Amino acid sequence: MRESAVKERILDVAARLFYQQGYNSTGINQVIDEADIAKGSLYNHFPSKSDLLVAYLQQAHERWFADMEVYLSPIKDPRKKILGLFDFRLNRQLVSNFSGCQFIKASAEIGRGEPKAMDQIKMFKDRLNNYILSLVKQAEHKKFLTDEMLTDTIFLLLEGSSTTGVIQHSPEATRKAKKIIEQFL
Amino acid sequence: MRESAVKERILDVAARLFYQQGYNSTGINQVIDEADIAKGSLYNHFPSKSDLLVAYLQQAHERWFADMEVYLSPIKDPRKKILGLFDFRLNRQLVSNFSGCQFIKASAEIGRGEPKAMDQIKMFKDRLNNYILSLVKQAEHKKFLTDEMLTDTIFLLLEGSSTTGVIQHSPEATRKAKKIIEQFL
DNA sequence: TTTTGAGTAGACAAGTCTGTATATTTTTAT
DNA sequence: ATAAAAATATACAGACTTGTCTACTCAAAA
Numbered sequence: 001m002r003e004s005a006v007k008e009r010i011l012d013v014a015a016r017l018f019y020q021q022g023y024n025s026t027g028i029n030q031v032i033d034e035a036d037i038a039k040g041s042l043y044n045h046f047p048s049k050s051d052l053l054v055a056y057l058q059q060a061h062e063r064w065f066a067d068m069e070v071y072l073s074p075i076k077d078p079r080k081k082i083l084g085l086f087d088f089r090l091n092r093q094l095v096s097n098f099s100g101c102q103f104i105k106a107s108a109e110i111g112r113g114e115p116k117a118m119d120q121i122k123m124f125k126d127r128l129n130n131y132i133l134s135l136v137k138q139a140e141h142k143k144f145l146t147d148e149m150l151t152d153t154i155f156l157l158l159e160g161s162s163t164t165g166v167i168q169h170s171p172e173a174t175r176k177a178k179k180i181i182e183q184f185l
Numbered sequence: 186m187r188e189s190a191v192k193e194r195i196l197d198v199a200a201r202l203f204y205q206q207g208y209n210s211t212g213i214n215q216v217i218d219e220a221d222i223a224k225g226s227l228y229n230h231f232p233s234k235s236d237l238l239v240a241y242l243q244q245a246h247e248r249w250f251a252d253m254e255v256y257l258s259p260i261k262d263p264r265k266k267i268l269g270l271f272d273f274r275l276n277r278q279l280v281s282n283f284s285g286c287q288f289i290k291a292s293a294e295i296g297r298g299e300p301k302a303m304d305q306i307k308m309f310k311d312r313l314n315n316y317i318l319s320l321v322k323q324a325e326h327k328k329f330l331t332d333e334m335l336t337d338t339i340f341l342l343l344e345g346s347s348t349t350g351v352i353q354h355s356p357e358a359t360r361k362a363k364k365i366i367e368q369f370l
Numbered sequence: 371t372t373t374t375g376a377g378t379a380g381a382c383a384a385g386t387c388t389g390t391a392t393a394t395t396t397t398t399a400t
Numbered sequence: 401a402t403a404a405a406a407a408t409a410t411a412c413a414g415a416c417t418t419g420t421c422t423a424c425t426c427a428a429a430a
Contacts, residue, residue, distance in 0.1 A: 022296060024210060049419090104352075107348070109293060111206065122352055157341050163293075176341075183329070189407095223409065224390095
């Protein structure tokens with residue numbers, strides 16, 4: 001017996017609004033209006049707005065990795081997979097019209113007032129870091145940097161590309177980051 | 186005739202609250218309470234909350250560069266100045282308890298609904314990029330990367346260190362970024 | 371067929387938000 | 401000293417906030 005379609009609709013609408021308008025700027029009433037459900041239903045599935053935020057981040061986490069694995073699965077060479085990460089980032093920037101990383105955005109907005117949400121954000125970034133490290137270990141690279149340092153470079157360049165993409169409203173930073181990493185492979 | 190002390194107090198309190206709690210989570214009433222001024226005075230100096238945000242970003246911009254120039258002025262070697270940028274970042278992270286970059290935070294919160302504020306943010310990051318470029322041009326480095334690419338690397342690593350510092354609540358990322366740049370100098 | 375659970379619609383509480391207005395006092399400048 | 405400007409305290413409008421609650425409908429299961 002599958003999960004309620006109502007719950008899915010709430011989560012999808014909340015995800016879109018939290019991401020595009022921000023968590024604080026999105027009211028419960030807007031979520032129920034656009035999801036076209038009753039307020040009681042929302043509070044039946046999510047005890048509070050904060051729980052809805054955590055659920056949104058959880059879903060975003062799972063979807064991000066699922067999408068990424070689909071995107072990178074045709075690529076076999078680990079070096080090309082690493083570069084593919086930047087193309088994947090680029091794609092998402094174009095599709096989202098440079099709205100930025102969901103997790104960075106959330107963390108900037110909530111500060112330390114939402115510990116469960118912050119944990120979700122940390123877990124996502126940790127997993128990304130570990131994934132990059134596993135690719136780097138598989139890849140033959142110039143060893144100008146150690147595996148760990150190259151991993152950090154890739155991770156930090158990706159993070160920098162995210163925020164810079166938002167501010168410049170352009171894919172330039174991500175393209176430059178990719179070119180930089182190409183020098184190391 | 187110096188600028189009204191009231192205006193200064195408003196701006197300083199707003200700066201602190203906007204930065205620590207976020208713009209959306211800070212109400213005008215909290216600002217006037219903590220600044221201990223009347224609501225009418227606030228709206229006399231700043232026609233709207235949005236204008237107060239822009240003024241805050243302007244002030245933060247000027248102060249950031251002023252502080253940085255003080256911090257780096259005893260250093261003469263351009264390579265050490267570049268590394269000093271990471272120490273400066275580290276200092277600010279420790280002092281602010283890893284609250285993150287003021288401009289990234291603001292840009293994450295306001296989206297494209299505040300064009301004047303976004304312009305301020307862009308101007309800050311542009312100026313930072315130009316400053317890094319001028320240091321790189323003065324510095325003798327290994328030329329593993331071109332001047333422009335090394336500039337982008339430094340800039341993006343600094344940006345990545347900011348967001349990662351917030352999420353991990355630790356100075357590790359900034360220290361690693363510095364070590365990476367050391368390899369290029 | 372009856373009971374149970376999910377969903378709906380909407381009122382409501384209690385408070386917050388930005389911004390305006392008014393009347394009064396304090397400060398500054400001439 | 402007087403007139404103008406700046407700051408004060410405070411009330412208010414109108415909209416919005418999260419979350420609770422009631423009364424009702426409908427569908428599926430027992």
